[in-house]
Amino acid sequence: MTNDLDPLYNHPNVIGEVESLLEYKLWEIGKLEKKNGPFKSLRQVKKEGFNAVDDFLGTHEYKKPSVKKHGLLNLGKYETAMIIGIPLTAGVLYDAGTQLMFESMQFMTLVKLGIGSKLAGVVGSNLKMYSDRKDQAFYKPSFNQIVVPRDIQKRQLNAIAHEYTHSIQIQKGLDQFKSRAYLEGHARGVDYHVSRREFDIEALKESVEMSLSSLKRVYSHFALLQNKNTDPSLTMPLRKYDHLGRIEEGLISHHDLGCALFFLREKQEGLDIYRTHS
Numbered sequence: 001m002t003n004d005l006d007p008l009y010n011h012p013n014v015i016g017e018v019e020s021l022l023e024y025k026l027w028e029i030g031k032l033e034k035k036n037g038p039f040k041s042l043r044q045v046k047k048e049g050f051n052a053v054d055d056f057l058g059t060h061e062y063k064k065p066s067v068k069k070h071g072l073l074n075l076g077k078y079e080t081a082m083i084i085g086i087p088l089t090a091g092v093l094y095d096a097g098t099q100l101m102f103e104s105m106q107f108m109t110l111v112k113l114g115i116g117s118k119l120a121g122v123v124g125s126n127l128k129m130y131s132d133r134k135d136q137a138f139y140k141p142s143f144n145q146i147v148v149p150r151d152i153q154k155r156q157l158n159a160i161a162h163e164y165t166h167s168i169q170i171q172k173g174l175d176q177f178k179s180r181a182y183l184e185g186h187a188r189g190v191d192y193h194v195s196r197r198e199f200d201i202e203a204l205k206e207s208v209e210m211s212l213s214s215l216k217r218v219y220s221h222f223a224l225l226q227n228k229n230t231d232p233s234l235t236m237p238l239r240k241y242d243h244l245g246r247i248e249e250g251l252i253s254h255h256d257l258g259c260a261l262f263f264l265r266e267k268q269e270g271l272d273i274y275r276t277h278s
C-alpha cells in the first residue's frame, strides 16, 4: 500500500530537496519583508478568499462555510453543553486556580463525574481552548464553520483560504482516504498560492513564515533520521513560528510534513496536485 508521505520518505535526496525549498523560501521572505498591505474588513477577506480558492481549485460548486469570530461560545464540540454550563459555573471558573485544575483533566474523566462537575468541566475546557486557540483560525466540520481570531490583524486571506480548503476537502470526502499531513499540506499550499495570486503581501508573508518554520523542522527531522549534519544557517530560529526545541529535536507536525510534501511534489508535478488527488 502506498502512503501519502512516500514521496518524502522514499525520495533518494530528500534532504537536498528540502534544503533547496528552504533556500527559496528564505529568498522569498526577504523580498516580502518591508511591505504592508492595505486594511481589509473580515467581510472583504472572506469574499476574496473564497473566490480566490474557487478560482485556483475550480471548486465553485461547494457550500461556503460560515465565518465567525472567536468567542467562548464557538469553540468546538463542547459548545452546546457550554451554553447550559455557563450560568452555573462560569463565575467560579474564572478563578485561576480552578481553571488550572481543569486544564489537566480529560473530558472523559469529567463525564464519569456528577453532572455539576461535568458542566464545570465543559466550561473549563472551553476556557482552556479559548486561551489556546484565540490567535488561530480553525475549521469546524460539524458546522461547516470557520472560526477566526477577534484581532483584525489576524483575519487574513491566507487563514480564510486555508480553512475554506479544509471545508472543500471534507465536502469532497478527501478526509476519508487522505492522511492528516496530506490535508494540511494541501491547505497550506492553497493558502500560499491564493495569497500570491491576490497580491496580498501580509497574507503571503504569514504563509511563507509558517512554511519556513515547517521546512526547517522537516530538514532537521530528515537529517536526524539519516544521521547527517544540517547547515546551521538554514535552521537558525529567527521567525515567529520557529520553536527552537522543536527544530533541534527534529520534532515535526502534520502541518510540517504536509507542507514539505506538497512543495516538493509541486516542483516535480506542477500545480495540478492541488486539484486532482492521486
Ligand SMILES: [Zn+2]
Pocket (backbone or CB within 6 Å): 162, 166, 184, 187
Ligand atoms: Zn489546517
